[in-house]
Amino acid sequence: MPPKSADKDKSKVHKLALKGSARLVAEFFQYSIHTILFQRGVYPAEDFTAVKKYGLNMLVSADDQVKAYIKKIMSQLDKWMQHGKISKLVIVITDKDTGEHVERWQFDVQIFGNPPTKSKSSKSKPSSSTAAPAGGDQENAAPTSHDDAAATAAAAPEKTEAEIQAEIAALFRQITASVTFLPQLSGGDCTFNVLVYADADSDVPVEWGDSDAKEIVNGERVQLRGFSTSNHRVETLVSYRLGE
Template sequence: MASAPPDKDKSKVHKLSLKGSAKLVAEFFQYSIHTILFQRGVYPAEDFSAVKKYGLNMLVSSDDQVRAYIKKIMGQLDRWMVGGKISKLVIVITNKDTGEPVERWQFDVQIFAKPSKSSRSKQPTPKPSPNPQADSENAEPSPTTPTSPPAEKTESEIQAEIAAIFRQITASVTFLPQLAGDCTFNVLVYADADSDVPVEWGDSDAKEIVDGERVQLRGFSTASHRVDTLVSYRLQD
């Protein structure tokens, strides 16, 4: 009698290449920008539509100008990620009237077995209307404690770690103060000092939240990268 085919080993580890891991991290950043803009009410809820990703219903902007702006950012971010040039990405929400940062989402990137280099953060200057601003900054990345590469994981395990971060971002509305007034956003990228920088990207200060609160959120890792998440915010008067 014929034997049945063996069950597929669903726990098989698929090791991502450095390039594949870099693409995964860049894609995570893209969805992070959309999710934060939605959850923090930077743009109206009706400007977003749902897509399925990471086993979740993710909200992404359907505004053509905002989508084009984020796509432009991601085009350069993809190249820097694949080249191992990024140590940090920061999304800063600022008050439109005062220009002061009121909330700062920081994603620290560690590339395993990559020698450390001096870095500067960069941001694109073109802005759509309503204007999310884009800057860049000369800034040294925060020192990180070197760690060994994590144990290899299945693709589903990595996806689950990413999904857990987005659940935390969604749940953050329970402790983050409601944003007052009209707000916009900046995307800062800390790139190696020897990175090729497009002319439309310029230097910027770090846009730190002075005397603000800080909450460490979850992170995720692949065999090549680790990403840790931190949100800083200003308490409302």
């Protein structure tokens, strides 16, 4: 029957669009991790190489262990994104000496048309700021929490890839410019963690464990730009501890 076939085709197109959008958001997360590590001096500048992306010169870590660690995170993130399981990705920078969390970059993800769900946040912490120890000094973890997602948004208008890339480029420019107001970090004295908030029913790898939300105590918060595709909306917030 033609109507049934048409419905099937429509569903197939939507799934393909959602998958492509999920990959685009996951790729954005990957470049975000590299960019924040570089901009905030968590690793030495000479450990990074420039690549062209989003019409910008992006800096990515050339350290094999850091790259392997981020690749491991992205491999899992890709799967969760494509199944609509991710509500939030967080990058936390911690003072190595005091153990105090000094900066927290939060990327909230909304899938258009999806109701809010309870989420479990999966966290991964890579290596120290100077050299990544063998094995990556990784404690892959997954904090458990409930995500207070906002009410669902109506379907987003169609956007061209060029429009989406331009929005992402504008966000990366703002992340780069944030060094003008963020307190200077102790170079070489910080570690970082990656927390991924996934739905409670997500299949979590055994090497990922539970973690708290690693909030900044009495920190300042600044809302940055976001971007959207036809299927996802990403909002950006940075929290930081004021200098003494």
